[in-house]
Amino acid sequence: MSAVNAVGWRPEMGPAQHPEHESSPHLTASGDKGLMLEEPLIFELGRPGSTGVDIDAVDRAVSPALARFRRKAQAALPGLTEPEAVRHYTRLSRQNYAIDLGPFPLGSCTMKHNPRLNEKVARIAGFADLHPLAPQQTARGAYEVINQLAEWLITLTGMHGVAMSPKAGAHGELCGVLCIKAALEARGEDRKVMLVPESAHGTNPATAAFAGFSIENIPATAEGRVDLAALKARLGPDVAGVMITNPNTCGLFEREMKAICDAVHDAGGYVYCDGANFNAIVGKVRPGDLGVDAMHINLHKTFSTPHGGGGPGSGPVVLSEALSPFGPLPYTARMADGVVHLVEEEDAATMGHSQSFGRMAAFNGQMGMFTRALAYILSHGADGLRQVAEDAVLNANYVLRSLEGVLEAPFGKTGPCMHEALFSDENFPEGFSTLDVAKGLIDEGFHPMTVYFPLVVHGAMLIEPTETESKAGLDRFIASMRSLAARAKNADPSLKTAPHFAPRHRLDETQAARKPVLSWQGG
């Protein structure tokens, strides 16, 4: 195989012609470096006609109705045998990074360990092989799991009801905002404005706009929290509600949440809380006690189901008493016969749920995530979940205090952080920025932290270690960060070209965004 690699070199050219020959004199004929693999694109592999499956030749006449769909040219499919195809993707997977390989400190993403017990439970055939259209009487166990998880989520959040069907965080946001919209319509009110603080998640304004609201920003205080006075000043009969992330994306708890909720309710609005950062408060704070009307829970964050390419998300939404009647169908409920049923449209009226705004999904949610999340909850217990929050917050504060001497920590002086530590590149010399630290972290063997978010901080570096990391693991990460901060401060030119040890070096991200090449350009 002689595919051109990123620097235009082919194995048959020999090591001396490699553009990186001077810096790396030990090139191999294959391009691989030991177990660090060089892999061409799939279109550069194989031969036309090669295939891992035998397909019968079509010997029947094609129906005239379909004739116009007949392919005019050969489909340009890669020609690979089964072992070639398997090796291609396995070799690519070796260039990937995952929570099973090391810390994944993406702030606001809660990339925690996915316990293997969850996987064992999710693979029990009665759950894993269940068809979504299976008759209800053959799926009682699954409904029992969904209902038990629903009860746990209600208990942990102190809320009144829960919609289990939303498929991910932003889908859950939409579900909650549609409940608010339905509740306002039921009151005969046409409120058009959704207030979103600067420190909220970026999906919040997108969700509200998608649901038909216009968005207005609420500024943050100098210490990174919602400006309560500014919020109160804006409330009025045109305000449908407010969407708040708590703990917020500066890694801070919104201490005035109760006062915020009271003010919004007094003005006739509803409070949506983005629960993406629930990991920091699970078992410690019940959002229902603070006055929240709707909050999604990312099972793929707080409740350890796989995340980031490892599995689908799942975003159940807990609802207050005021919003529960408007929640989507179907939902699970224990009925008079003592058995958990799935409540569909035909039962909605008898169940007192005829005000539902509709459906979020065809079926009742991500079953594979429900089994995993319930396994996580039951294996931890209520006290274990409380310790999850405590350890996650402790780890983040350990990172904050270990790095605030070498990196600017904009809110470090106002007290402890919650689950994530926020730094800025404010004190870097000219020409050096957060991006260089992030690229340097790849060389150090870590996935970079969240960068340039939240926007309220210059060159934000948002680090969320989660409870997964041991002190020894955190110390390794901190040592790397301290080294990178020192290199940035000393204007080390080699940091500007990092990563040096990744399969590809510094990519031209600007050009990739301005003139993206999104398909195979022939060969």
Next chain:
Amino acid sequence: MPRYFTKDHEWIDVDGDVGTVGISDYAQSQLGDITYVDLPAAGQWVKQGDAASVVDSVKAASDVYAPAGGEVTEANGALEGEPELVNTQAESGGWLYRIKLSDPAELDGLMDEAAYKAYVAGL
């Protein structure tokens, strides 16, 4: 031709009742490499403070607020193929759109170049 600035780092050049809008050189330096500019269409009405345009950079997508209200008469088509003009010529060739001002009195609340320079120096 007088030029005014906003606290959100937009500028507007005013010639009679026509304003030309862009983002300041300071703004482009903070955003980093611009990769895409979403522009309003001619004929669209904008109010002062509306997010009439969006600038995407490698770091973030940022709303550009209208420094004054009016009817959009023209968008800078050159930015479609060369969004980098906002980086290289933020306060000239990288202008975003032109509007026919509906209320020139709205300009009274904006800063002149000296005031804006002092404002940026204090950031």
